[in-house]
Amino acid sequence: MWKLLQIELYKIFKRPRTYISFAAITALIGVIQLGLKMDGQAYVDFLMNSLKDNFEFDGQILNAYLVCYIILQLLLIHVPLLIALIAADMISGEANMGTLRLLLTKPVSKTQFILAKFLASSIYTFILLVWIAVFALAFSIYLFGTDDLIIQKTSYVVQIAENDVFWRYIGAFGFAFLSMLTVTALGFFLSLFAENSIGPIVTSMSIIIFFTILSTMTIPLFQKIQPYLFTTHMVNWKEFFDEKVDSQNVVIPGSIQNPQKIIDSALILVLHIVGLVSASIFIFKRKDVLS
Amino acid sequence: MMKHFLIILVAAVGFQTSAFSQDMTELINKVSAKLNQVNDYTAEGSLKTDVSFIKAPSGKVKVYFKKPNKFKLKKDGGISILPKGGVSINMNSMVMTSxxxxxxxxxxTVDGVKTKIVKLLPTDENSEIVLSTLYIDEANLLVRKAVTTTKENGTYEMGMTYSKYSNYGLPDKVVFSFNTKDYKLPKGITLEFDEGEKSSDLDKLKNKKGRVEITYNSYIINKGVDDSIFK
Incomplete structure (x- = not known):
């Protein structure tokens, strides 16, 4: 199994396509950081416009924690597309090249084969997220420094103390990994049904885009189905950045407003992952591999 | 006969009003003289912000004051969110000297203490303060409560509690109350699309006035404060 995983990882990281994601993310984060470094105050003024009429802010609002939050908000909607590029190619790519049948002549079970491939694409997803974390958070800390994190929600504002932020990012990245792993599992599952990569990649992207639009529209009919869409739960990493308040409306340090929501969403995502991987194993075991 | 009576009545009322007004000016001058003992101070304390739509942690603050009217509040690490113009209305700027x-x-009666209510009207039309109502504890020459209406920043209420530093007229606790406007941002800007904001914690805090509470732990009085702090 370990050998199989090594081979799959070698194949993933040997392909130039793999590095498109890393290059795209680096460029995107770099552009956002550059823009905010050059003209960030204007952006913050725009964001704080509704508050600045009544309140005075003293401190560094534009700091690494806010920059990272802005980047994650923008990026975590699009990263699934980059993940689908690799995950949806895992089986269909082999079928396309005609190597799938050859691979299965080796003394490994189909289950082991599928698990090794899924594990390899999961490691790719993990490394991609670590890459985002390093650039969006660590590099931003170097560029902007740190201070309290002020997040504007639709009907209220949350201020998180500087020393209470970092662990929330660890939690948020952990949750984002589950979200991205769901996308990996979906792309991987779809790659079983095609003999070229384009089909499953485009299908994965289409499902994600379609579900994301349904998740974000506040139409009563759509709101009824939203809890059943995995894309609705994927954005709940933001729950790490909301705090509980006491009876005097003072934040309770280290608290999360709705931890149950995080747990529920994480469980739903895990169920999706387990379901999709189990279905992949089930289907692949019964599949007559001819390519 | 009637004419004479009216003249006497008007004169008596006029004299009384003038006498009252004079009395209050004297009281204000006494309070002001007490406050004038302090040329500068550096105070340490804690800050609590209670605005229905802001979830903010409490934190330590340092407050600097220098005569005649320099005032700065700095949070000890972190970002401070304060009502515009409100906190800078300190005791010295509130009690006008001329x-x-x-x-x-x-x-x-304020917090069980009998007070005299004094309304201060600035004569300068360009003054930022439109009207100040002071609740003065005449026996101790302390302002227990002040309601200030400003041109730009609405009406503020300040409640003061005194203890260790009452000899200087400096409060141990100041509570600013102010009216807040509704806060709402479009979902397109916040990228928050779910309905998860209807929490009971927020509901119970709605329709409250905004409050900022500063509790002072210590003052360093008349030991000099560098001007660069106020920049």
Whole structure:
């Protein structure tokens, strides 16, 4: 199994396509950081416009924690597309090249084969997220420094103390990994049904885009189905950045407003992952591999 | 006969009003003289912000004051969110020393202490403060409560509690109350699309006035404060 995983990882990281994601993310984060470094105050003024009429802010609002939050908000909607590029190619790519049948002549079970491939694409997803974390958070800390994190929600504002932020990012990245792993599992599952990569990649992207639009529209009919869409739960990493308040409306340090929501969403995502991987194993075991 | 009576009545009322007004000016001058003992101070304390739509942690603050009217509040690490103009209205700027008319407006009890109500009207039309109502503890020459209406920043209420530093007229606790406007941002800007914001914690805090509470732990009085702090 370990050998199989090594081979799959070698194949993933040997392909130039793999590095498109890393290059795209680096460029995107770099552009956002550059823009905010050059003209960030204007952006913050725009964001704080509704508050600045009544309140005075003293401190560094534009700091690494806010920059990272802005980047994650923008990026975590699009990263699934980059993940689908690799995950949806895992089986269909082999079928396309005609190597799938050859691979299965080796003394490994189909289950082991599928698990090794899924594990390899999961490691790719993990490394991609670590890459985002390093650039969006660590590099931003170097560029902007740190201070309290002020997040504007639709009907209220949350201020998180500087020393209470970092662990929330660890939690948020952990949750984002589950979200991205769901996308990996979906792309991987779809790659079983095609003999070229384009089909499953485009299908994965289409499902994600379609579900994301349904998740974000506040139409009563759509709101009824939203809890059943995995894309609705994927954005709940933001729950790490909301705090509980006491009876005097003072934040309770280290608290999360709705931890149950995080747990529920994480469980739903895990169920999706387990379901999709189990279905992949089930289907692949019964599949007559001819390519 | 009737004419004479009216003249006497008007004169008597006029004299009384003038006498009252004079009394209040004297009281204000006494309070002001007490506050004038302090040339500068550095104070340490804690800050609590209670605004229905802001979830903010409490934190330590340092407050700097220098005569005649320099005032700065700095949070010890972190970002401070304060009502615009409100906190900078400190005791010295509230109790005007010149260019005002002081009118007596009766008596009241604040936190169990009997106070005289004094309305201060600035004579300068360009003054930021439109009207100040001071609740003065005459026996101790302390301002227990102040309601200030400003041109730009609405009406503020300040409640003061005194203890260790009452000899200097400096409060141990100041509570600012102010009216807040509704806060709402479009979902397109916040990228928050779910309905998860209807929490009971927020509901119970709605329709409250905004409050900022500063509790001072210590003052360093008349030891000098560098001007660069106020920049």
């Amino acid at each position: 260019g005002y008319v002081a009118l007596a407006a009766g008596e009241s």
